[in-house]
Amino acid sequence: MKKGMEAIPSNWHEQIINLLGERIVVTDRKGTILYINEAYCEFLGTTVEEATNRPVQEVIENTRMHIVANTGKKELAALHPINGSEMIANRYPLTVDGELVGALGTVMFRSPEEWRMYKSKIQHLVEELKYYQTKVENELKSKYSFQDLIGSSQSFLAAKKLAERISDSNSSVLLIGESGTGKELFAHSIHNQSLRSSLSFVAINCASIPEHLLESELFGYDDGAFTGAKKGGKKGQFELAHNGTLFLDEIGDMPLSMQSKLLRVLQEKEVQRVGGQKSLPVDVRIIAATHRDLEKMVEEGKFRRDLYYRLNVIKIEIPPLNKRIEDIKLISMSLLKKLERKFFRTGIAISEEVEKRLMEHSWPGNIRELENVLERAINVLDGQTIKLIHLPLYLREMRSQCPNNGKRTMVEIKPAQKMPLSVIPLKETLARVEKEAIQSALAVTNGNKQEAAKLLEIGKTRFYEKCKFYDI
Ligand SMILES: Nc1ncnc2c1ncn2[C@@H]1O[C@H](COP(=O)(O)OP(=O)(O)OP(=O)(O)O)[C@@H](O)[C@H]1O
Ligand SMILES: [Mg+2]
Structure with a gap:
């Protein structure tokens, strides 16, 4: 006997084989059954005593064991009808000291249905696994790079160049800009260009997470930290971002109590899970973003000064769209190209009237608002050119805007005007x-x-x- 089985007493072997649950038969070269296990006999409606030493063809209908024992050619996953159902059989020649001595047969499932059911269950799990794998991979990867940041105005190019230059550094970055100016795009692009680009990019929106969950989201929790805590605990975003980048979006909305905890992690470079004892070292590059005036918040005591200084190592201010009107045309064109792909359209143009109107608007929602306006226009477009009628009401009727500084003070929401909509x-x-x-x-x-x-x-x-x- 080969090494490995020697340690097992020989009177155990049979039980081990029976416990495997597979149906097993062993014949000699002539096809006489030398061994058959109980599970197989039970299925055939016979007993081990009755079946042993008989020709295999007499015990198992449609068998090919005697053929394999004779030819020495294995047959895998062969369909084998027994007792009116199709089984999946594997037949292997047995060779000892290089000489063919017999054959080993196993039967796996009672019927192809059972096999299909088993397969579909596994398939299901494999698909689920793949789905979550790609989901996690996508979520932990940055999606944009500097090429996606459109604009040629001086103020925008200055911000973009600064961001490109500091990508490789490990220092914290603070992105300041109104809503929709591209803070998220900047964060992704910086990570993408950094030495950490092949590692995780983890984004967390501090404003959208309920306050009581923020701590466990950021730092994770240990088994049994609170009622309802997942068994085995959960990794926090800091741990997930280890060696990569952590993007703290809407940092201005982080409650003061959390600000202190965040500061401690940034200073000590280690996190402690909620309810946990040990500290885990984390190496994370922080990019924070906000549309709020953090300096004012510091003055008002709403944002910790020490945290502000720690985050504000490299400050990048992204100019709002109304401070770079000259970029509107270029950005509109680039957004149109993107939307054309999305809606399977080509050759969409913007009328002069619309172009003028887009330049006059103050764009409080910045590029995101422009993107939405263009998407809406494509949806209601009847030809190839975007005209005034395709713009949302508030842009068609600029009267609703304050004439002095271009900022809107009120928005009229009127019933939708007749549109050429189906x-x-x-x-x-x-x-x-x-x-x-x-x-x-x-x-x-x-x-x-x-x-x-x-x-x-x-x-x-x-x-x-x-x-x-x-x-x-
Ligand atoms: N420079 C740019 N060129 C092209 N598209 C841009 C640019 N900046 C932003 N966008 C587009 O505008 C939209 C808003 O960008 P983003 O989500 O980065 O804004 P944000 O500053 O994070 O806004 P918020 O403060 O509301 O979260 C996105 O769809 C993005 O693709
Ligand atoms: Mg954002």
Whole structure:
């Protein structure tokens, strides 16, 4: 006997084989059964005593064991009908000291159905696994690079060049800019160009996570840290971002108590899970972003000064769209190209009137607002050229804007004007109305999401979810 089996007493072997649960038969070269296990006999309606030493053809219908024992050619996954059902059989020649001595046969499933069921279950799991693998991979990877950042105005190029230059550094970055100016794009691009680009990019939106969950989201928790905690604990975003980049979006919305905890992690470079004892070292590059005036918040005691200094090592201010009007045409063109691909269209142009109107608007929602306006236009477009009629009401009727500084003070929401629209499913119509209501609220609050949520009388978490859903 070969090494490995020697240690097992020989009277154990039979039980081990029976416990395997597979149906097993062994014949000599002539096809006489030398061994057959209980599971197989049970299925055949015989006993081990009755079956042993008999020709295999007499015991197992349609068998080919005697053939394999004679030819020495193995047969794998062969369909084998027994007792009216198809089985899956494997037949192997047995060779000892280079000489063919017999054959070993195993039967796996009672029927192909059973096998298919087994396979479909496994397949299901494999697919699920693949789905989550790509999901995690996508979520932990940055999606944009500097090429995606369009604009040739001086102020924008200065911000972009600075961001490119500091990509390789490990210092914290603070991205300041109004809503929709491209802070997220900048964060992705910086990570993408850094030495950490092949490692994780983890983004967390401090404003959208309920306050009581923020700590465990950031730092993770240990087994049994609180009721309902997942068994085995959970990794926090800091741990997930280890060796990579952690993007703390809407940092200005982080509650003061969390600010202290964040500061401690940044200083000590180690995290402690909620309910955990040990500290885990983390090497993370921080990129923080906000549309808020952090300096003012520091003065008002709403943001910790020491945290502000720690984050503000490299400050990048992204100019709002109304401070770079000369970029509007270029960005519109690039967005149109993107939208054409999305809607399988080509050759869409913008009329001169619309171009002029786009330059006059103050764009409180910045590039995101421009993107939404163009997407809406393509949806209602009847020809190839975007005209005034294809713009949302508030852009068609610029009277609703304050003439002095171009900032909107109120937005008229009138019943939709007659549009050359065909009937679309109710769900789509409702979604469109919901999206426009959110955009109008954001326009009124100059892009302030929390205030917009209040205006719409919905919670901020729901509001953020909806913004994400509608890509606002
Ligand atoms: N320079 C740019 N060129 C082309 N598209 C841009 C540019 N900047 C932003 N965008 C587009 O505008 C949209 C908003 O960008 P992003 O999400 O980065 O804004 P943000 O500053 O993070 O906004 P918020 O503060 O509301 O989260 C995105 O769809 C993005 O693709
Ligand atoms: Mg953002």
